[in-house]
Amino acid sequence: MLESQRVMTMGATTALTPEEQLANKYIVELKKAEYKTGILDPSTHSPGYHIFQLLSEVNKSPLFKALRTMPKGGVLHAHDTAICSTEYLIRLTYRENLWICTADEGCKAIAFRFSKEKPTLKAIAECSWEPMSEFRERRGEENVRRYLLRRFSMYPYSTFKSNNQAWNHFMSIFILLDGLLCYAPVWADYYYRALKEFYEDGVQYLELRSLLPELYCLGEKKLTINDTVQIYKDTLERYMAKNPNFIGSKLIYAPLRGVDPPVVEKYVETCVALNKQFPTFLVGFDLVGQEELGRPLIDFVDQLLKMPEHINFYFHAGETNWYGSTVDENLIDAVLLGTKRIGHGYAIIKHPFIMSLAKKLGIAVEVCPVSNQVLQLGQDYRNHPASHIICQDVPMVISSDDPSFWHALPLSHDFYFAFLGIAPMRADLRFLKCLAINSIKYSALTTPEKVIGIQKWHKQWIKWINEVIKTKGQLEPREDKSLKK
Amino acid sequence: MLESQRVMTMGATTALTPEEQLANKYIVELKKAEYKTGILDPSTHSPGYHIFQLLSEVNKSPLFKALRTMPKGGVLHAHDTAICSTEYLIRLTYRENLWICTADEGCKAIAFRFSKEKPTLKAIAECSWEPMSEFRERRGEENVRRYLLRRFSMYPYSTFKSNNQAWNHFMSIFILLDGLLCYAPVWADYYYRALKEFYEDGVQYLELRSLLPELYCLGEKKLTINDTVQIYKDTLERYMAKNPNFIGSKLIYAPLRGVDPPVVEKYVETCVALNKQFPTFLVGFDLVGQEELGRPLIDFVDQLLKMPEHINFYFHAGETNWYGSTVDENLIDAVLLGTKRIGHGYAIIKHPFIMSLAKKLGIAVEVCPVSNQVLQLGQDYRNHPASHIICQDVPMVISSDDPSFWHALPLSHDFYFAFLGIAPMRADLRFLKCLAINSIKYSALTTPEKVIGIQKWHKQWIKWINEVIKTKGQLEPREDKSLKK
Structure with missing residues (x-):
């Protein structure tokens, strides 16, 4: 029965090469070491705490350090002005x-x-x-x-x-950053810097949700929204030229949801126009802002249905712990509208029918563990609903949402808490590998782009596996010998 | 889609009489009033808090007062020395x-x-x-x-x-109470008082898990474990004679789990002997104590399998937020051993196979919301895993575990948080009625006893429905008129 449960769990059937199996032993050892003290005294177990209480402790964890260097694939859920380090x-x-x-x-x-x-x-x-x-x-x-x-x-x-209070402050940071970041030269540099920080954190692909604000220059001159996308695109090309192993980046146009239906109609028109101008770069649409306070998706159905088939929806939905509200019921409308992924989906476990549809239709849930904690949906990572998503093997990716605002690394902290706090104890390198592959599989990349993406990721992955094996050999020579038996 | 989701949810298909529908309107109004302020400002929503922070607030809530008078059926999960008021x-x-x-x-x-x-x-x-x-x-x-x-x-x-720290203190209360309550005359009075307090709280049946300690009398004379059961039985008969509308009470022998297998073999022998002497009163077996610290069920399989078929298991299992530990995997062994119900089952949503078996085999999960919060498994009731149990319509009862230790009423506080915090927003009287009926349906009562039990409950229920309709009429005459249209 245990075994039949195990094989149903996310990542359980992911194959590992002999080298990966060696590296896995080391990763499992590191994980077990943290569990061991945690089970004896749960008050020492980091997933039981708020990240702000132990960020520096986590940064010292050997498991965290290993995850930090791991090629983690892509980040599919992150917001334009909340991704660079505060420094x-x-x-x-x-x-x-x-x-x-x-x-x-x-x-x-x-x-x-x-x-x-x-x-x-x-x-x-x-x-x-x-x-x-x-x-x-x-x-x-x-x-x-x-x-x-x-x-x-x-x-x-x-x-x-x-x-709600957390969201108020959260939005106030975005507002404060506006004048600093919406300055055209800074906008470009910020994005360039983000790509750099993400890459350094083992992230090779970034799917960015952006409000696409109109940027300004000195002398009050305002640029157009097309210029904003153009700046993104130029910056990406500049970055790619210097970093050929980076997979790339795409945009999801994600304006604020707290508006009336006619405004959403305008959004759709803007999105169509931008996609026409940047067909391979601006490829998706979403609405952002606290779901509770904005309108539910159902209010915009007529407008959203005007979106042409080839521009995909990547809706935020169910980022709440309410049950039976218009917010968690956004999950239903998101799926009915044909969303390709679900942003957060924290409430999805209260909607088993949606979960089974997500599984059947290959709609990945973008789980952002640290964000959910900081925005006060839950406290202990061991109670995060994604445990249930994992045991049902519903497609899932781990993302970081707004790592800048919690002084977290672009993806490593989210991986750490997902691996140690949310996943089953026996989840190992298979689970991590599956997460990395999922982040490319469920991305907005085209099929040929995905092939290249997987190749680029795999190249780094193999390098990392070999490094892990080498490090392990250096650190624990006795263990290494026993492996050779 | 909403409708198809709704009918899959626990209690959704429970029928309501015209009178119940009238009462339902009032209950829904009371519930909506609390939600309304909660949605506008979640910091005012009681299910987001620890019960200790707002016990007196909750006691003033009109919804709580209505639930308090409601005939709630039985309590199927409560422990011998943790059920009377501290006063x-x-x-x-x-x-x-x-x-x-x-x-x-x-x-x-x-x-x-x-x-x-x-x-x-x-x-x-x-x-x-x-x-x-x-x-x-x-x-x-x-x-x-x-x-x-x-x-x-x-x-x-x-x-x-x-x-763990919470459990330490929790166990220390039991230990301190030993000398006070294990005195034979007090033991009887305590149980009598419990039946009285439970009945006053709208509970007509109590299935008690007891360690069945050997009681003492003045002069150090020790009684036998058979005397303990006899005292329970005599007291119950005394109580029933004065309260013919009370359904009754049964015992589950539930000694401590932190022992070696041979001791469990002794437990089983004791249980068989007691059941022989009290065949209709002592009807079940369980093991108690913090699951993390005791041994897992799998260690006792050989001994437990010696239990004759007619004595049922009602195992504690999965009272944890670990995932993939021996503790949540107790769920598997409990079901394999043929448990009739699952005590707590907090981790069951991480084991979908067990959930589907529980549904198919009619194994009810005994959910104890307040206990889970006080013993630090979770904080916000809206994140309690029972939401998922409800949406899957897995059999469930609400119990109170050890209400004495959190100054809670025998069942009302648990009902309040389950109804307002865990259940869907639109859960109404159907849900509450289903909970009450479940508590008799999944009890250890025999089929003829269940028939009588349901009759006794229903008698009180109809009385309550009429009172609710009357109260509503008195409080809101305008509303009442509109209902008559």
């Missing part, structure tokens, strides 16, 4: 011509803007503009750095009494 | 001949004992005996009351860093 964001604030608008006698950052002169722009709250350099001098460089490190994130732990 | 326990400490053994200069209660003379018994820790009356005088009555109110419970909130 990089702070570095951006040193750029020339940046102004900051602050309130509460300079204690509260309200907005940023690049400008030759003092900006005339009205921010979302009363505030006064000053050059960033002056602000930094006045408040002290280290103070500003520490302030921004926190202000650009969801830290500290336990600030929020509910997921 | 009653404190009252017991006023009985004649009671001694207390304290440490830390009287600040820490270690043991109780009824005795004419100073007890010579060695407690589990170093302590000194004094008459309870002297202790109370010395420390002050109100101080002692407040101390015991807490010491006999899992309060305060957030004392424990893990479920």
Whole structure:
């Protein structure tokens, strides 16, 4: 019975080469070591905690370090301005011509803007503009750095009494970053930097959901939404030229859901036009923002059905712990609308019919463990509903959503918690390999692109497997000998 | 699709009479009122909190008050010395001949004992005996009351860093209560009182798991385990004579699991002998204690298989958030051993094969929402795995486990959180009626007893329905008019 259960579980039937089996022994050892103390004393088990409480501990974990170097495939669920490290964001604030608008006698950052002169722009709250350099001098460089490190994130732990409050702060970070990142030159650099950070974290492909804002230049000149996509595309080409082993990146146009149906009709038209101009780059559509507060998908059905067949939907749906609300029922409409993947799908286990459809139709659930925790859907990773998705072998990928806002790496922390907290104890390299392959299999890449993608990933994968075997040999010579028997 | 989902959900096809439909409108109104504020601001939604944080708030909720008076059927999962109110326990400490053994200069209660003379018994820790009356005088009555109110419970909130720590304290309450409750006269009175408190809370049947300790009398005389059962039986008969509408009570012999296989063999022999002496009263077997620390069922298979067919198993299994451990895999062995119900089954959603067997074989899961929260398996009721059990329509009953230790009512608080936090938003009186009927359907009552049981419950149920309709009429005359249209 155990065996029949095991083979039904995600990744269980993934084949391993003899080399992979060797590496697997090491990965399993590392995992077991963390479990061992965890079972004896669950208060030491990291998946039982909020990531903010033990980020630095996790970073020291040998298992985490191994996962960090692992080629993990692609990230299929991430948002445009929430993907670079906070350190990089702070570095951006040193750029020339940046102004900051602050309130509460300079204690509260309200907005940023690049400008030759003092900006005339009205921010979302009363505030006064000053050059960033002056602000930094006045408040002290280290103070500003520490302030921004926190202000650009969801830290500290336990600030929020509910997921609505968490979402409020979450959205406020996006709003604050607007003026800093929507400056055309920075927009390009930010994306370039993201590709770099993702690649360094073992991610070779990025499917980005973007609001596609109209960017600005010095002198208030506004660019068009087509320029935004063009900048993305040019930047990607520049990055690919220098990093031929990178698989690539594609865009999902993902404007805000909190609008009226006629606006969604405009969204669809924009998406069609952009896809016409960038047919291989801008390939999908989604709506973003807290599902509870926006309208449910069902309100937009007429408009969404106007989307031509070749542009795919990748809807956020069921990012909630409500059961029987319009939010978790978005899952039904998403599937009826033909979504290719489900963003989050946290509530999917309350909808077994949708789960079985997802399995039959190959609709992958984009699980974002850390995001779900920080946005207060759940606490202990061992209770994450994805355990149930795994045991039913419903297609699943692990993504990071907005790693910037929780000071997490582009994908490693999510992999760590998924592997140690959500997956079964005996999930091993098969599970991890399956996750990596899934991230290409269920991506928006075309079939020929997927073939190349898998090749590029596999090349890195083999390299990594050999490194793991070598490292293991160095660290534990006795163990290595016993393997040779 | 929504409709096809709905009819698959637990209770959805339960029929309602016209009167029940009227009452249902009121219940749904009360439920919606709580949801309404909860959706606007989840930080006000009680199922998102630990029960200790808002017990008095919940007690004021109109929905809770309605559920409190509702005839809820039976409690099928509760433990012998954890079912009476703490106020009653404190009252017991006023009985004649009671001694207390304290440490830390009287600040820490270690043991109780009824005795004419100073007890010579060695407690589990170093302590000194004094008459309870002297202790109370010395420390002050109100101080002692407040101390015991807490010491006999899992309060305060957030004392424990893990479920192991919670379990440690949990077991220490049982141990402390031993000397107070295992005194033969008190044992009888405690059970009588429990039946009374349960009945007052709308519970007409109690299936009690008991360690069946050997009780003591004054003068150190020890009774046998048969006497313990006899006392239970006599007390029940005494209670039934005065309360003919009560359905009854049965025993499940449930000794500690943290033992070696030969001891389990003895358990089985004891169980067989007791069942021979009390064939209609002691009808089942289980093992209790934290599953993580005791041995898994698989270690006892040979011994357990010696149990004759007519004595049923009602195993605790999967009371954990581990996945792939010996603990959640107890679920497999429990079902293979032919268990009639599953105690807790918190991890069952990680074992879809077991879930489908439970559904096909009619094995009910005994879900104890508050217990799971207090023993730190989960926090937010909306994430409780029973949501998934409900949407799959796997047989389920709601029980309270050890309501005494969390100052909860015998069943009402568990019903409240199950109804408002775990069930779908649109779950209504059908769901509640189904829960009540399930608690008789899946009980250890014989078929003729079940028929009588359902009749007794139904009599109260109709009375309650009429009261609800009347109350509603009084409270909202306008609403009532509109119903008459």
